[in-house]
Structure formats: C-alpha cells, structure tokens
Amino acid sequence: MQSTKRDTASWQAADKAHFIHPFTDGASLHKEGTRIITGGEGVWIRDNDDNVLLDGMAGLWCVNAGYGQPKLIEAASEQLKSLAYYNAFFHTAVPSSIELAELLAEVSPAQFKRVYYSNSGSEGNDTVIRLVRHYWDLVGKPERKTLIARNFAYHGSTIGGASLSGMPWMHAQGDLPIPGIVHIEQPHYEALGSGLTREQFGLKAASWLEEKIIEVGPENVAAFIAEPVQGAGGVVVPPSSYWPEIQRICRKYDILLVSDEVICGFGRTGNWWGCQTFGYEPDLMTFAKGVTSGYVPLGGVMVSDRVADVVENGGIFNHGYTYSGHPVACAVGVANVKLLIQEKIVDYVREDAGPYLAEKLATLNDHPLVGYTDGIGLMWAIQIVKDKSTNALFDYDKQVNAICREFARKNGLIIRAIVNDRMIIAPPLVISRAEIDRVVEITRRSLDETLVELQLRGWF
Ligand code: PMP
Numbered sequence: 046m047q048s049t050k051r052d053t054a055s056w057q058a059a060d061k062a063h064f065i066h067p068f069t070d071g072a073s074l075h076k077e078g079t080r081i082i083t084g085g086e087g088v089w090i091r092d093n094d095d096n097v098l099l100d101g102m103a104g105l106w107c108v109n110a111g112y113g114q115p116k117l118i119e120a121a122s123e124q125l126k127s128l129a130y131y132n133a134f135f136h137t138a139v140p141s142s143i144e145l146a147e148l149l150a151e152v153s154p155a156q157f158k159r160v161y162y163s164n165s166g167s168e169g170n171d172t173v174i175r176l177v178r179h180y181w182d183l184v185g186k187p188e189r190k191t192l193i194a195r196n197f198a199y200h201g202s203t204i205g206g207a208s209l210s211g212m213p214w215m216h217a218q219g220d221l222p223i224p225g226i227v228h229i230e231q232p233h234y235e236a237l238g239s240g241l242t243r244e245q246f247g248l249k250a251a252s253w254l255e256e257k258i259i260e261v262g263p264e265n266v267a268a269f270i271a272e273p274v275q276g277a278g279g280v281v282v283p284p285s286s287y288w289p290e291i292q293r294i295c296r297k298y299d300i301l302l303v304s305d306e307v308i309c310g311f312g313r314t315g316n317w318w319g320c321q322t323f324g325y326e327p328d329l330m331t332f333a334k335g336v337t338s339g340y341v342p343l344g345g346v347m348v349s350d351r352v353a354d355v356v357e358n359g360g361i362f363n364h365g366y367t368y369s370g371h372p373v374a375c376a377v378g379v380a381n382v383k384l385l386i387q388e389k390i391v392d393y394v395r396e397d398a399g400p401y402l403a404e405k406l407a408t409l410n411d412h413p414l415v416g417y418t419d420g421i422g423l424m425w426a427i428q429i430v431k432d433k434s435t436n437a438l439f440d441y442d443k444q445v446n447a448i449c450r451e452f453a454r455k456n457g458l459i460i461r462a463i464v465n466d467r468m469i470i471a472p473p474l475v476i477s478r479a480e481i482d483r484v485v486e487i488t489r490r491s492l493d494e495t496l497v498e499l500q501l502r503g504w505f
Pocket of ligand 1: 164170277305333
C-alpha cells in the first residue's frame with residue numbers, strides 16, 4: 046500500500062527536533078534544512094522532491110556495487126525470512142557467516158584464511174587494538190602494547206578508532222588519543238616532500254616509522270596501522286617506494302603490520318585490497334563499507350595465520366559483539382562478494398573505469414583553481430589551490446572546497462569537500478564511462494562557478 050508522502054519541510058522539522066547527526070554542526074544543518082534522500086539506483090540518488098543526483102561519493106565510500114542491486118536485496122530478504130538473527134557465541138554459527146568467511150579467505154592474500162566480524166570499521170579497529178595486544182601477551186611479550194598510526198589517518202570514531210585516527214579536531218574532544226597510541230607524519234609528497242623526488246620522499250616518510258619505533262623502543266611496539274591510501278585525510282596516494290619500505294621496517298623490528306582497508310578493500314583501488322595495489326603483506330586487515338556495499342552494516346578484521354594460530358590456541362579472547370557475524374549482514378556480504386566476482390567489477394575498476402576517470406580528471410589540470418589531481422582506481426582528490434605555480438592553498442577558514450561542493454550539488458553531483466581544500470570523487474564501482482563524463486563535466490562547471498564566486502568575493 047502506498048503511503049501518503051510526507052513533505053520535506055515536515056521531515057526537516059522532525060529531524061531538527063529529534064535527530065543528532067554524526068560529524069555535523071547542528072546549528073548550520075538546521076539553518077539550511079536537512080536534505081532528505083529517499084531513493085537510489087545505480088550511481089544515482091533521489092531526494093524527497095524527486096531531484097536526482099549523481100552520487101560521486103558512493104554514499105560514504107561504501108556503495109561499491111551501486112544502489113538497488115536486486116541480488117543484494119534478495120539476499121537480505123531471504124535471510125530475514127529464514128533466520129533474522131542468531132549469535133556466534135555459544136559454539137554456534139549461521140551458514141551465511143561461515144560462507145562469507147570462506148569467500149573472504151578466497152579473495153584475500155594467501156596469509157588470510159580467517160576473519161573476525163564486527164559491525165563497522167571503527168569496531169574493526171577497536172578489535173585490532175585488542176587483538177594485537179592479546180597476541181603479544183600470548184606470545185610472552187606483554188610489554189608490546191603501543192600502536193603507531195599516522196597524522197590525518199581515519200580509523201573510526203569509537204574511543205579506540207578515534208585515538209588511532211590522526212585528526213586533531215577529533216583528539217581535541219575527550220582527551221584523545223588514549224595512552225599507548227602514537228602518530229607519525231603522513232606520506233604526503235606535495236605537502237612534505239620539497240626538494241626530493243617522489244621515490245626519495247617515500248623512503249623518507251617510511252623512515253619516520255623507524256624513528257618512532259626507536260623512540261618508543263622496539264620492545265614496546267605492538268603494531269603499525271595505516272590506510273593503503275589515506276581516505277578521509279584527503280586521498281593521499283603514497284609514492285611507490287613507501288609501502289615496501291614500511292613492510293621492511295615492520296619485519297625488521299617484528300612489528301605487526303595492519304592495513305586499514307575499510308575504504309580501499311573490495312575493489313576501490315583496482316584490486317580486491319589496497320595492499321595488493323601497493324605491494325605489501327599485512328598481518329591484519331580491517332574492512333567494512335564495501336563488504337556489503339553499505340546495504341547493511343558489517344565490518345571485521347582479516348586475521349593472518351601468524352596471529353590466528355596463536356589466538357585460536359590461546360584460550361578465550363574476551364571480545365565480541367552481539368552482532369559479530371550477523372546473519373543478514375553476512376548474507377548480503379556473500380551476495381555482494383559473489384556479484385563483484387561474477388560481474389568482474391574489480392577488474393573493471395583496474396582496467397577501465399579507473400584509468401578512464403584518471404584521464405578525464407587530468408583534463409581539469411588546466412583550471413586556474415586546480416593544482417593537481419591525486420588518486421588511484423576509483424578514489425580521487427582534486428587539489429584546489431590559490432596559486433597554481435606554487436600550489437599554495439587558500440586560507441583554511443575560507444572553505445573554498447565547500448563552495449565548490451555546493452555548486453556541484455546544485456548541478457546534480459555529490460562530491461565531498463575534505464581537509465586541506467581537496468575535493469573527493471569516489472563513486473560506486475559500477476559507474477559507466479558516460480557517467481564518468483558527466484562527473485567530470487559537472488565538476489568543471491562547478492569549478493568555473495566557484496572561480497566566479499571567489500572573484501566576486503575578492504578572494505582570487
Ligand atoms: N577506517 C577507515 C579507513 C575509514 O575510512 C572509516 C570510515 N570512513 C573507518 C575506519 C570507520 O568505519 P565506520 O564508520 O564503519 O566505523
């Protein structure tokens with residue numbers, strides 16, 4: 046039965062009265078009015094007033110398979126009908142959670158045969174903190190407790206996840222990071238690599254890890270955690286020399302290497318996992334988002350044999366969630382992974398959509414506001430600059446990228462404005478070439494409008 050449609054103003058009033066939004070300034074949200082999104086198909090979303098927008102952000106970097114995929118919807122509904130919930134605590138499991146574990150092992154590097162489920166990336170990374178410390182306890186090195194992460198990393202918003210994250214504005218609220226988590230600088234060549242070639246800089250940025258290990262004392266370090274490509278930190282692609290050197294350093298000091306694949310996993314960089322794109326072999330991989338294409342919440346940690354063999358034979362690991370291995374989430378995960386395999390979507394990103402988007406975005410390099418583009422596969426940043434000759438940025442409080450984002454939205458495209466005046470494009474992996482053309486065409490128009498606006502304001 047079709048219900049009478051509630052109008053947008055009414056949704057907005059109720060939203061304002063009752064809903065506290067994540068990572069949002071409530072005052073400015075409710076001044077503008079919340080945008081109410083009601084539908085999605087492929088790479089397109091629709092709002093309550095039937096405006097259609099191209100979702101250049103795949104939701105929050107998660108709707109890898111695109112919206113409205115019948116197989117994912119069927120999988121959820123079939124599982125809900127047969128068994129909506131059962132837990133994995135009391136020597137039990139449901140078939141979908143086992144089947145997904147089996148499939149994840151199949152699409153992961155050889156050292157990963159086992160998975161620990163969570164509901165989100167944040168919980169996955171909290172699991173990492175507990176797991177690595179438990180591992181070192183079990184192997185008789187309980188002093189190995191410190192985790193090293195990076196500035197401007199994003200690893201989640203729980204106390205553990207936010208502590209691993211390197212966002213100063215998150216640490217400023219609630220006295221973070223918690224003890225035992227320290228940070229090093231990110232491998233951001235354009236910001237920090239002056240005077241060096243990219244490859245020289247990659248080695249230098251990796252050497253900051255070694256310096257930190259020595260400062261903390263190798264005998265106290267449990268793990269190093271990083272995203273293959275920093276996502277929320279601005280889509281910062283490291284030089285190719287960076288990751289192999291990081292791996293060498295971790296091996297040298299016997300430190301566990303954790304790859305946070307929450308964004309990069311499930312095809313975003315053109316391989317199943319970002320670590321495959323950058324050529325390193327982690328001991329743990331956190332995942333979430335793309336495992337279900339965001340249709341239902343699911344996350345987890347892929348656990349290498351080195352760690353799993355110890356933990357599985359080490360008594361009870363006193364950790365877990367009511368929804369670890371949730372039947373519906375795992376059923377959708379199974380359908381999603383099978384879809385990615387059957388439709389060869391990861392190959393499509395690597396061989397077709399990714400290179401095509403790269404080529405089209407490069408055409409924006411002649412724009413007066415574009416310093417350069419940075420990215421890989423289907424995750425890209427456009428660096429907005431005040432001065433193309435020096436790549437100098439506008440003052441941060443001018444929020445120039447937010448101006449551009451709003452023009453893009455008005456023109457029918459969702460892109461994200463992120464730290465350091467970067468515009469992010471990370472669409473569903475099923476985006477067609479024609480849709481990529483549309484993304485780039487709207488982006489150019491929005492940059493043009495931004496330029497005019499800046500000139501009117503006397504900022505350019
Ligand atoms: N790690 C990375 C790399 C992420 O990008 C995110 C979310 N954007 C998280 C962890 C946290 O995931 P969640 O929001 O599902 O908790």
